[in-house]
Amino acid sequence: MTSKLHDPETGPAWVPKPPSGVQAEGTMTYGRERIFVKRVKGYFQRMRWLTFAFFLTVFTLLPLLTWGDRRAILFDIPARKFYLFNIIVWPQEFYLVTALLLMGAMGIFFLTTLVGRLWCGYLCPQTVVTNLFMTVERWVEGDRLQQQKLSAAPWSAAKTGKFVLKNALWAVMAAAFGFTFVSYFVPQSELISALMHPSLSATMIAFLMVSGFTLFDGGYFREQMCLVPCPYGRFQGVMIDDNSLMVAYDAQRGEPRGFKGTTTADCVDCTLCVQVCPTGIDIRNGLQYECIGCAACVDVCNSVMTKLDRPTGLIRYTSLSALKGLPFQAVRGRTVLYGGITLLATGFVAYSLYTRPDVALDVIRGRQALAYTLPDGRISNMYTIKLLNKDDEGHSYTLSLQGIPGTIEPPPAPVFVSSGEVASRTVSVIVPPGLSVGSHPFTFTVVTADEPHARPVITPSTLFVPLAQTR
Numbered sequence: 001m002t003s004k005l006h007d008p009e010t011g012p013a014w015v016p017k018p019p020s021g022v023q024a025e026g027t028m029t030y031g032r033e034r035i036f037v038k039r040v041k042g043y044f045q046r047m048r049w050l051t052f053a054f055f056l057t058v059f060t061l062l063p064l065l066t067w068g069d070r071r072a073i074l075f076d077i078p079a080r081k082f083y084l085f086n087i088i089v090w091p092q093e094f095y096l097v098t099a100l101l102l103m104g105a106m107g108i109f110f111l112t113t114l115v116g117r118l119w120c121g122y123l124c125p126q127t128v129v130t131n132l133f134m135t136v137e138r139w140v141e142g143d144r145l146q147q148q149k150l151s152a153a154p155w156s157a158a159k160t161g162k163f164v165l166k167n168a169l170w171a172v173m174a175a176a177f178g179f180t181f182v183s184y185f186v187p188q189s190e191l192i193s194a195l196m197h198p199s200l201s202a203t204m205i206a207f208l209m210v211s212g213f214t215l216f217d218g219g220y221f222r223e224q225m226c227l228v229p230c231p232y233g234r235f236q237g238v239m240i241d242d243n244s245l246m247v248a249y250d251a252q253r254g255e256p257r258g259f260k261g262t263t264t265a266d267c268v269d270c271t272l273c274v275q276v277c278p279t280g281i282d283i284r285n286g287l288q289y290e291c292i293g294c295a296a297c298v299d300v301c302n303s304v305m306t307k308l309d310r311p312t313g314l315i316r317y318t319s320l321s322a323l324k325g326l327p328f329q330a331v332r333g334r335t336v337l338y339g340g341i342t343l344l345a346t347g348f349v350a351y352s353l354y355t356r357p358d359v360a361l362d363v364i365r366g367r368q369a370l371a372y373t374l375p376d377g378r379i380s381n382m383y384t385i386k387l388l389n390k391d392d393e394g395h396s397y398t399l400s401l402q403g404i405p406g407t408i409e410p411p412p413a414p415v416f417v418s419s420g421e422v423a424s425r426t427v428s429v430i431v432p433p434g435l436s437v438g439s440h441p442f443t444f445t446v447v448t449a450d451e452p453h454a455r456p457v458i459t460p461s462t463l464f465v466p467l468a469q470t471r
């Protein structure tokens with residue numbers, strides 16, 4: 001990717017470069033040193049806090065919603081059942097979960113080709129948590145300069161007090177996040193009970209792990225999550241092209257940079273865009289994969305330009321094509337590919353949900369003998385019928401036979417099955433003498449007796465007519 005944004009001294013865009021304030025080589029990522037992030041205000045930061053509030057509201061409220069007498073959203077891992085409002089996804093329907101995940105992933109890929117890393121900057125839980133933690137940190141320790149001074153100062157009672165207070169507040173926030181997250185998988189009453197009576201239960205371990213990770217991530221790991229383990233950040237080069245929206249520095253306007261009065265270019269080299277960057281990079285070095293598109297540098301640079309009475313947008317949301325003066329192209333290979341897969345996956349999920357019956361019929365042939373010949377010459381085959389009620393209320397079901405001149409014994413009466421329960425019956429299919437020897441295909445059909453408009457479920461089976469008579 002070459003452009004006017006590309007700085008020949010710092011190499012091509014998307015090649016990892018050590019963030020400023022970070023050592024070039026080292027352990028976890030680049031032998032990371034703490035990044036002190038200056039507070040910034042501006043239009044995009046207000047937009048971000050609105051999206052953060054939206055995320056937190058949805059994330060907190062979803063586990064509290066009820067649907068009838070159960071939770072509206074619950075991922076019951078031990079029972080391998082997912083509750084999504086009126087839908088219950090059963091283990092045999094996990095293809096739906098796979099399709100949903102594919103739909104979500106491709107949807108994000110599609111959006112990324114259009115609008116770059118808006119997800120990272122505005123809605124990713126990692127971003128939301130890190131920003132909340134940084135806000136508390138500023139409240140306790142002050143802004144960037146005070147934090148730097150405190151960090152460099154020797155340990156004292158005041159420094160220890162701030163350290164303890166900051167970590168205690170973070171721990172409370174991490175516990176709240178952990179509680180909410182785990183309550184997507186465990187009924188809240190069970191979670192509260194596990195917390196009130198501490199023991200090493202699976203619920204308690206999950207709560208401690210999520211809360212501990214949140215504390216570590218939001219307080220200490222921070223931007224490294226985006227730079228190292230997060231695969232999304234690593235795939236940016238595949239998803240983004242010249243037409244994707246991204247935060248970029250307009251080098252034509254800004255270079256040669258220099259203090260006010262020393263250059264006619266717009267960048268006064270105040271370095272504020274570096275000081276506010278949560279990943280510690282200098283956007284003036286060109287596009288870098290560490291940029292999460294948070295627009296903090298846009299807001300701060302706009303405020304500098306406004307004070308200098310110069311046009312804003314020296315750093316702005318743009319695309320490489322726009323910077324070259326080329327028109328925006330929405331339809332291109334990547335958008336068609338990712339958009340097409342997203343549409344297909346969405347259509348598949350919608351069709352599957354629409355045509356999905358609320359009852360599953362499982363037919364297992366009798367294991368002891370393939371067939372019996374009754375004293376009157378009729379042939380009998382045995383089957384175990386299993387009915388699973390996938391609906392969220394109980395129903396009566398009736399079984400019938402098609403495709404063969406036979407009867408079911410005992411004659412099938414409507415069977416009531418409670419929501420989520422399985423009813424199992426052993427039945428015989430009896431056909432009159434005269435059928436040819438061998439297998440005869442037929443179908444079992446189950447209809448919901450108390451819901452005449454519900455779709456019938458049809459399951460194929462076979463009936464065997466023996467050569468030798470088995471009594």
Ligand code: SF4
Nearest residue numbers: 267268270271273301
């Ligand atoms: S904030 Fe703007 S003016 Fe200041 S260094 Fe960054 S690009 Fe240059």
Ligand code: SF4
Nearest residue numbers: 277291292294295297
């Ligand atoms: S370069 Fe700008 S947009 Fe990118 S992460 Fe840093 S502050 Fe945010």
